[in-house]
Amino acid sequence: MSDHTREELISALLFSLDNLDTGLYNRDFLLTWENSTDAIEGVLDAAESIRLMMEGGISTRVFDTGLAISLFRDQSTRTRFAYASAASLLGLSLSELDEKKTQIAHGETVRETANMISFAAESIGIRDDMYLGEGDAFMREVSEALDEGYQEGVLPNRPAVINLQSDIDHPTQSLSDLLHLRKTFGSLENLKGKKIAVTWAYSPSYGKPLSVPQGLIGLLPRYGMDVVLAHPEGYDLLPDVVKQAGDFAEESGGSFTQVASMEEAFANADIVYPKSWAPYQVMEQRTAYLRGGDSDKLDALEQECLAKNAQFKNWECTADLMKGTKDGEALYMHCLPADISGVSCEQGEVSAEVFEKYRLKTYHEASYKPYVIAAMMMLCRFEKPADILRSLLKENKPRRGF
């Protein structure tokens, strides 16, 4: 891409961003469905602008000093590095809050800690997806503490809480997915009428979070897509999110339907997203046992679930199944890492043949996450992010060298 073309593309994105009312300034990014479509489109525009500048070697350092804090209550490599990359691209120093204790803190402890770590903070990224009913609630507790601290003059700035995966939603993932779709199909408008199959798939592991499929069905119906959800009996997602998906479909003129097999979901689909998750009822029970410290019951529950899981080994995304999709060429998507049959496990979510065909596309899909996070930081922390990005473009400072 020539520098001139890049500059024109970025200018067009910033012109779009100018005209959006995102409502994100001095706020957080916790759930896509509580945000306006302007907010979502704003994140995509800013993310793509930052990505193009990075690609073009233009510095996007908008902070001279300051912290980007992260708190991972679940192991993470990909999201950790996406967050670290976003922090670095904007000029923030990463500081990880390491909770040694697994106990779930509330009240004054959260309120006080949130303030004590935030004197120089611009963002607090939190992953807390293991306990149903906990993650999103915890993020809101942190958010309220920061509101108070800022209003009372304890904090010089109001850092943005960014949901890096909660029990309910995974917005940095779903917006990376949406940006991938926008780039693949040319525009958000072009997604209208496209069919996407969001389906459960078999994995030998246990207890994968619900936030990825919920993030998808809570987001994509807003764009007039035909979203089809499929999973074995008993693998339900949270009822509230399912309801939200239906409401969005109705508003947008798209559709949200549930079917009972992968085959049916894949039929003539433009996009497929097969992915393992645990039933929400199991996650609820698990949270209760964890709270009670009931390790015998936890073990029994895990055994029960793995046995149940094993009944659905045929929920695998194979080349045969892919033949039933639109022209046999649906776009395969995955948040990574996928459980690939014969590669990362004996039998898993996707056959080696299908995965290898789309492998680099899934890498591209993942590559947008650092920019989505950086965009959320910018939209939450700056009143006029388009102006800031335009200044960066005009200054044209090299990111590396001279």
Add this chain to the structure above:
Amino acid sequence: MSDHTREELISALLFSLDNLDTGLYNRDFLLTWENSTDAIEGVLDAAESIRLMMEGGISTRVFDTGLAISLFRDQSTRTRFAYASAASLLGLSLSELDEKKTQIAHGETVRETANMISFAAESIGIRDDMYLGEGDAFMREVSEALDEGYQEGVLPNRPAVINLQSDIDHPTQSLSDLLHLRKTFGSLENLKGKKIAVTWAYSPSYGKPLSVPQGLIGLLPRYGMDVVLAHPEGYDLLPDVVKQAGDFAEESGGSFTQVASMEEAFANADIVYPKSWAPYQVMEQRTAYLRGGDSDKLDALEQECLAKNAQFKNWECTADLMKGTKDGEALYMHCLPADISGVSCEQGEVSAEVFEKYRLKTYHEASYKPYVIAAMMMLCRFEKPADILRSLLKENKPRRGF
């Protein structure tokens, strides 16, 4: 605050700093009482200048590259983030030295390691407060190794060792407290004749460090305050520090007295600082057992101490006790986190009612720590810190955005 007012305030602070002979350049900050009052006032002036610039959105980045190293031999969240914030505000990259082994290293190991980590370092913050007789000694060993390395041309710069809490003193805490007092009462001069009650308080935990109360009695008598120390029998502080407190009181025309009850200490006090700690004799015994790896004796000692502790549950800062203070409105202070009765524990150092009344004030008290640490870094690392800060003010580079 208007930009103009802020600029005038900072200029006045820097004018004050100009006229102080801190003696800190190319040295460390280990104990307040081995430093001059000029050094202490210099830290406060620089800290408040940096804080005001941060508040006004002015960049305080004085390092283009370089490391701020930290070594925490005890768990820490608040001080860790205060140090990380200070490093970021000045432009240093944080690098944490993680000692896997609990053994206490000495000699060539310390000497060599101190040099090997410091080739690009500007500061080394150390928390080592668990073993009486060890922490301060360790810091001095590191300091001597750095002196040699710098003199012999091994190190291009002489990083400053900053005491982030030792067995003896906790200067970043006590100077944050002092800055809080200076801002609350208007000036250091106004502290003359004010009565502060530094008292033990009950906590269900065991072995809290002595460095917080010692830091207070070793500092505040220098300012003509009436410092009253109270604790149950057997909860003595280090005799050397107690003696130092008396000497300072005599020099300044203030007073240092010890009483036997919280009630007496609180009587007509302007400020109260109730806080749990372990007796120094117990800490000494504990260190001996730890060195000997004598875990049975350690357990027995802990049980004995907890039993003794439990005799003094009535040492709690309650609303009733607060009534006895000056106009019933003494300033309550705490280094956080406090053990709050009915909130963070069944019964603790302070009642929920008292804590809630002063909660935000304790947050403000804590908010100065990042700036105190940054100020120590600047005074130890720059010959003319006021000139550097004045240049920052003049350059007026935005900390965020453009």
Add this chain to the structure above:
Amino acid sequence: MSDHTREELISALLFSLDNLDTGLYNRDFLLTWENSTDAIEGVLDAAESIRLMMEGGISTRVFDTGLAISLFRDQSTRTRFAYASAASLLGLSLSELDEKKTQIAHGETVRETANMISFAAESIGIRDDMYLGEGDAFMREVSEALDEGYQEGVLPNRPAVINLQSDIDHPTQSLSDLLHLRKTFGSLENLKGKKIAVTWAYSPSYGKPLSVPQGLIGLLPRYGMDVVLAHPEGYDLLPDVVKQAGDFAEESGGSFTQVASMEEAFANADIVYPKSWAPYQVMEQRTAYLRGGDSDKLDALEQECLAKNAQFKNWECTADLMKGTKDGEALYMHCLPADISGVSCEQGEVSAEVFEKYRLKTYHEASYKPYVIAAMMMLCRFEKPADILRSLLKENKPRRGF
């Protein structure tokens, strides 16, 4: 040193660098012997330039944003801080990849992870020295994954993989050693005909990596030195590296010989480098047992090796042995930390007397490592590193203050 002298020295180094064809741009630095002497001299020239600028207070920040990733599969303090220092000196944010699991990942896991962490990365430093046959192979797997990711547009830049110690070579150490020798003897040319004794030495520990002695014999014979290797029977180094050492000696007109005693090796030596290591056959067996998870056999192997080790306690670098070296004044070298008899262990690699005499020289030897790493980063990541360094020199921006 005057600023003028420093500037002239740096200019001369950059003039030398201009005329070298290092071939490192967009590549990795894994083994010295697969790189040209131009590449090696280029690293030394760039390292010394960066060091002189650091010493002179000139900023070497060439990256405005971006990550320097590290992955330590073995504990490390010295190299960790050398890498952190290099990252900071060039302006990169350090991000450590923390592998919880000890299992050795391959295939899609490596390929995917390498890409997922690298969207904003400029370098990936890897230490993987514990398992013979694994470390170098792993680094090449990462390297190939990065090649693919960059070619396919997944990655905006191709980060450089930098070997921070593999099972085969330890180039950041051996090039620091070489820079120490160049500075001590005046030039690489002056090393011609100098005798260096690379010898095994007794240590009470077990399983020290082979990469240090291999790094030395694989590098120094290229400079016409007389390299003498000595170790007890059964402590062989990898045959391929030994062969390479002989080939280089032949090409350069130097020599590579093996003798059976420390005494013989030290005879009239200009330099001695006594250091413990484990036999490669043992390391191979160990790797096989580790792969098989055979902990009983691992324990037995360790006992056997320690017993064998104990037969060679007389392989200690003593003052008496040093008398046999050139004028009794050979340069003693060590990669640190050394096992010092009566200091860090009862009996070890070197007597306290000899070590203390050369202690500060070993600190200086180690002090070049951060600059060697920074130089590798610059040569691998910039097409014209001399131009970049010349711009830094000309810009003359203070690294600290104003």
